[in-house]
Amino acid sequence: VIIFSLCSFLVLLSFLWLIPTPPAPLFLVPALCGFVRVCVHLHPTFHCTTPDKMASPTPSVLPKIPGMSFGEELLRTDYRKRQYLSGGAKEFASTSSMGSTVPGVTQVFDTMKVSNPSLAELGAGATKKVSLDRKVLRFQGYYTEAVHESPLETERQRKCVVYYFLEDDTVAVSETKQDNSGISGQGALIKRHQIPRPDGANYSFEDFNIGRTIILYAKAFHLTDCDLFTRKFLEGMGIGVPPPEEFPEDQYTETRRRQNMAMVPKKAKSPDDMNFSEGGGRRTKLTSEEISATKQFLAQDKMVLKFHCVWDDRSSLYGDIRLFTLQYFLANDTIEVTETNPPNCGRDPFPSFVKRSKVPKITDGKYVNPNASLTFKKEDVTSLTDADLMIGVTVNIYGRDFLIYDCDDFTKRHLREKFGITDFTPIDVKQPGPPKVAVEPPPYNGFGDELDSLGSWKYLVLKAPRKDIKKFMEHASHQLKFQLRLEGGDDTNAIRRFVLTYFLADDSLSIFEPSQRNSGITGGKFLQRSRVRKASTDGVPGDYIGTKDLYVGARVVINNHPFIVYSTDERSLAFMEENPDQFPKSNVDVIITKLRAMLLSKSVGLREAFQAADKQSSGLVDFVEFANILETLKLDLVEQEILTLMRTFDRGSDGRISWGEFLTAVLPPEVEARYSGLQQQGWKDIQAFAEQQEADELDRFQTEMAGSVKRLNYVSDKAFQEFLDKCNRRPILFHDTFKIAADHSPDGKIGEPEFRKAVQKSLKLDLPENALKAICLKLFPASMRRIPLPEFRRILAGTSTLV
Numbered sequence: 001v002i003i004f005s006l007c008s009f010l011v012l013l014s015f016l017w018l019i020p021t022p023p024a025p026l027f028l029v030p031a032l033c034g035f036v037r038v039c040v041h042l043h044p045t046f047h048c049t050t051p052d053k054m055a056s057p058t059p060s061v062l063p064k065i066p067g068m069s070f071g072e073e074l075l076r077t078d079y080r081k082r083q084y085l086s087g088g089a090k091e092f093a094s095t096s097s098m099g100s101t102v103p104g105v106t107q108v109f110d111t112m113k114v115s116n117p118s119l120a121e122l123g124a125g126a127t128k129k130v131s132l133d134r135k136v137l138r139f140q141g142y143y144t145e146a147v148h149e150s151p152l153e154t155e156r157q158r159k160c161v162v163y164y165f166l167e168d169d170t171v172a173v174s175e176t177k178q179d180n181s182g183i184s185g186q187g188a189l190i191k192r193h194q195i196p197r198p199d200g201a202n203y204s205f206e207d208f209n210i211g212r213t214i215i216l217y218a219k220a221f222h223l224t225d226c227d228l229f230t231r232k233f234l235e236g237m238g239i240g241v242p243p244p245e246e247f248p249e250d251q252y253t254e255t256r257r258r259q260n261m262a263m264v265p266k267k268a269k270s271p272d273d274m275n276f277s278e279g280g281g282r283r284t285k286l287t288s289e290e291i292s293a294t295k296q297f298l299a300q301d302k303m304v305l306k307f308h309c310v311w312d313d314r315s316s317l318y319g320d321i322r323l324f325t326l327q328y329f330l331a332n333d334t335i336e337v338t339e340t341n342p343p344n345c346g347r348d349p350f351p352s353f354v355k356r357s358k359v360p361k362i363t364d365g366k367y368v369n370p371n372a373s374l375t376f377k378k379e380d381v382t383s384l385t386d387a388d389l390m391i392g393v394t395v396n397i398y399g400r401d402f403l404i405y406d407c408d409d410f411t412k413r414h415l416r417e418k419f420g421i422t423d424f425t426p427i428d429v430k431q432p433g434p435p436k437v438a439v440e441p442p443p444y445n446g447f448g449d450e451l452d453s454l455g456s457w458k459y460l461v462l463k464a465p466r467k468d469i470k471k472f473m474e475h476a477s478h479q480l481k482f483q484l485r486l487e488g489g490d491d492t493n494a495i496r497r498f499v500l501t502y503f504l505a506d507d508s509l510s511i512f513e514p515s516q517r518n519s520g521i522t523g524g525k526f527l528q529r530s531r532v533r534k535a536s537t538d539g540v541p542g543d544y545i546g547t548k549d550l551y552v553g554a555r556v557v558i559n560n561h562p563f564i565v566y567s568t569d570e571r572s573l574a575f576m577e578e579n580p581d582q583f584p585k586s587n588v589d590v591i592i593t594k595l596r597a598m599l600l601s602k603s604v605g606l607r608e609a610f611q612a613a614d615k616q617s618s619g620l621v622d623f624v625e626f627a628n629i630l631e632t633l634k635l636d637l638v639e640q641e642i643l644t645l646m647r648t649f650d651r652g653s654d655g656r657i658s659w660g661e662f663l664t665a666v667l668p669p670e671v672e673a674r675y676s677g678l679q680q681q682g683w684k685d686i687q688a689f690a691e692q693q694e695a696d697e698l699d700r701f702q703t704e705m706a707g708s709v710k711r712l713n714y715v716s717d718k719a720f721q722e723f724l725d726k727c728n729r730r731p732i733l734f735h736d737t738f739k740i741a742a743d744h745s746p747d748g749k750i751g752e753p754e755f756r757k758a759v760q761k762s763l764k765l766d767l768p769e770n771a772l773k774a775i776c777l778k779l780f781p782a783s784m785r786r787i788p789l790p791e792f793r794r795i796l797a798g799t800s801t802l803v
Contacts, residue, residue: 137164140225300330475504487562553639716774
């Protein structure tokens with residue numbers, strides 16, 4: 001490197017020799033800087049043998065600019081911040097790894113290298129690096145505060161604790177809290193940070209010692225003591241530590257100390273001192289009443305009897321029935337009465353109606369108040385006790401009669417144990433409220449929809465009427481059509497025909513009148529789609545027209561127009577027969593039961609009427625003949641029911657039924673034999689008897705089914721509990737198995753197939769098929785065939801609400 005530098009320097013000189021006027025200072029600077037750089041690099045003072053020593057803060061004479069360093073930062077491997085502690089006034093010799101001693105260099109302690117150092121090594125000139133992390137010097141001290149306008153003191157000494165943190169030379173000051181001092185803001189006085197000295201430099205640990213006064217932000221803190229670690233640390237650093245100083249007493253502290261000493265009894269009390277009291281500098285013997293009261297207080301303190309009572313004040317002006325709570329304190333036989341205000345009663349919530357005190361009993365119709373006596377003679381007053389308080393008793397408290405109607409559980413237990421009372425039936429004191437006035441909605445005025453108009457009366461802010469969305473989705477496309485004609489009237493109305501469309505989605509209907517040629521009547525919309533009420537009876541509006549009111553042969557009054565339903569279409573008939581619960585006139589079972597009773601009753605003569613109608617002895621009856629027979633006998637069968645029977649028993653679809661087949665289907669021999677004893681009765685009595693038998697059979701069947709379901713539930717519960725017991729023995733295996741089953745399912749859930757596969761193949765549980773069916777029936781009901789994995793885990797853990 002030296003040879004290369006000298007050659008470069010000679011080349012520059014030869015180049016400058018050829019230039020007439022060379023700028024010598026500009027070209028000589030790089031060469032001179034390189035030469036100085038080499039010399040500095042070879043100087044033994046700046047020579048570093050290890051990367052760790054290169055990172056140490058050794059002094060450098062070169063400026064910290066690019067090109068003036070030797071790449072020490074490239075050799076660093078640890079970039080943590082280190083805390084160093086110098087030896088202070090005493091300098092130590094640092095020994096390098098080569099054994100040479102560098103004089104004049106202060107020994108440093110690296111906090112990142114050594115932990116738990118020996119305190120003796122800090123001042124012994126050792127070369128070991130010492131950790132100062134979490135090492136704190138703690139001093140006791142005080143500062144003086146001037147007190148103005150106080151007759152007891154002119155100044156006060158406030159105790160403080162000064163902390164010096166060795167790792168970063170920070171200082172914190174905290175004031176010791178004093179009880180009953182009345183001084184606010186005690187605690188942290190100065191937060192932790194580096195504090196400058198009056199000369200501008202920061203405080204170091206050498207500035208702190210016992211007996212010294214340090215200035216922290218214009219406050220003089222005098223140090224009086226330190227802890228054991230602080231003393232050993234300073235002595236290990238070669239700093240002498242004086243003995244602790246006494247804390248000076250101020251005038252106020254001395255006054256408080258004398259007062260506290262005067263409050264301490266001079267002699268410790270013995271168990272026999274209960275019979276004596278100290279006061280006025282002498283000891284006097286307690287009376288038997290005072291001893292008894294003390295024993296009662298110690299035995300029954302915090303025991304309170306709680307009674308609920310009522311005061312009837314209706315005899316006075318603006319009086320009312322008022323509820324109260326009476327509390328009896330067993331510790332000193334005192335009573336407190338508080339009022340219980342119901343919501344929205346309008347009364348102010350006073351904290352106490354009768355303050356806690358002894359309540360005197362009434363004597364000769366008068367109260368004796370010992371506190372209001374005009375003589376010095378002690379009045380003999382009898383107070384209320386717990387023996388005077390029980391349910392049903394009226395207690396007179398200062399002229400007011402309180403009826404006790406209930407009490408709490410502790411009070412009942414106390415009265416039972418002490419007085420043997422067993423009847424604690426509460427008394428009903430609730431008064432009947434004013435009668436509720438039924439608010440009737442106003443009558444419909446005919447404008448708009450009735451429910452929409454009713455909403456303007458119910459709500460201040462209008463709301464749209466709620467619709468049955470489920471019913472709308474199920475019957476959105478279902479409509480029933482009926483043909484109508486007007487009842488009575490003149491000849492013009494007799495020829496008019498109408499088509500009624502009933503919408504099952506919202507129970508609304510519309511009427512359309514088709515046009516007829518040469519009738520003189522213009523057809524069109526007769527009634528817009530809306531819900532229509534039945535004709536009112538006695539001024540009470542009827543219900544809305546529904547599915548049970550529309551059938552062939554029905555009479556319907558719509559907006560004061562009487563209509564007769566005389567026909568319907570095939571689609572409507574098929575829909576009504578498929579839903580017999582909504583359309584009872586199309587329920588063939590009900591119709592057959594009614595017709596069977598008519599055939600059994602000889603008083604009706606239905607069989608004879610059929611035989612008389614069959615004049616040709618063909619054994620066939622058509623719809624018109626059937627309807628004429630029923631009309632002649634005045635039987636309760638409408639055209640819709642006859643039409644349903646004809647559609648059921650018309651095998652050939654020719655509009656006629658076979659009388660023999662019909663009779664065999666409606667009244668088989670076994671049924672006729674069962675009701676043979678009732679043939680002389682009316683058909684309605686026979687029908688009622690048959691319906692009662694069917695109801696009894698249905699109840700018996702439901703009872704048997706309930707018993708079967710109960711037995712099935714018992715079997716399923718038992719099998720499911722056995723399965724849970726097996727799961728609790730190996731919960732992790734069961735959870736992992738069902739997790740794998742859920743992962744392999746298409747929807748990530750567990751159903752009966754996945755459960756069976758996991759139990760039989762993966763877990764290999766020996767469960768009978770009946771038990772497995774019972775468990776599946778309990779786990780996977782019809783309402784939830786697939787269960788998510790988290791919910792299934794809750795079922796196994798017993799925290800689910802589904803099972």
